[in-house]
Amino acid sequence: METTRAHVIVTGTVQGVNFRANCRDQARLAKVGGWVKNLPDGSVEAIFEGSQAGVQRMISWCYSGPIHAKVQHVEVTWQEPTHREPTFDIAW
Numbered sequence: 001m002e003t004t005r006a007h008v009i010v011t012g013t014v015q016g017v018n019f020r021a022n023c024r025d026q027a028r029l030a031k032v033g034g035w036v037k038n039l040p041d042g043s044v045e046a047i048f049e050g051s052q053a054g055v056q057r058m059i060s061w062c063y064s065g066p067i068h069a070k071v072q073h074v075e076v077t078w079q080e081p082t083h084r085e086p087t088f089d090i091a092w
Helices: 019-029 052-062
Strands: 003-013 033-038 044-051 070-079 088-090
Touching: 003 052, 019 033, 019 044, 019 052, 019 088, 044 052, 052 070
Parallel strands: 033 088
Antiparallel strands: 003 044, 003 070, 033 044
8 A cells, every 4th residue: 555645734713613633533534644733823734644545535524624614725735654653643
C-alpha cells in the first residue's frame, strides 16, 4: 500500500462544534494516522497520513465537518510521509 500525507488547514466556524473529536473518529474509521488541533486564529490544523483513499476521504470530510461546522476554506498541502503517526489523535 502506498502511503500519502496531507497537511490541512480548515477555516470558518470550526472551533466549538466538536470538529476535532469528529475528525478523530472519522480518521480512525478511515484507518488514517495523524493529528488534529485548534489554532489560535480560530482555524483547525490536521495531518492525515495513510492510504490515498483514506487521506482523500478525510480531506473530503473536512469540506463539511460535523453538523454545526460552517467550513469556509480548506487548504491542502501534500507532504512526504513520515510514518511517525500510526494512530490519529487530538493534539493540544
